[in-house]
Amino acid sequence: MKLTKLLSILLSVSLYLGLSNGHLAIYHPSDPSPLQILPYDSCVFSQEDREKLEKGIPFSTAAELSRLLEDYTS
DSSP states (O other): OOHHHHHHHHTTSOEEEEEETTEEEEEOTTOSSOSEEEEEEGGGSOHHHHHHHHHOEEEOSHHHHHHHHHHHHO
C-alpha cells in the first residue's frame, strides 16, 4: 500500500513511528504488527534514536510524519 494512501485512510488516527526488524515502521497503537515498513535501516541511527524509536514516536498528520522521516533519514 502506498504511504500516501495509508495516511489518507488513517489520518484521523494517531499513529507512531517505530522499528520492525531493523527498519523504520508505522504502527497503529492497538496493533503490534506494522502498518507499513519503510526502507530505512535502523543501524545508521544513534543508540539514543533507536531507543526512542523502540518506544515509538507518535504522530497524527502527514506533515508530522514527514518531519520525523526527515529528522531520522537525513
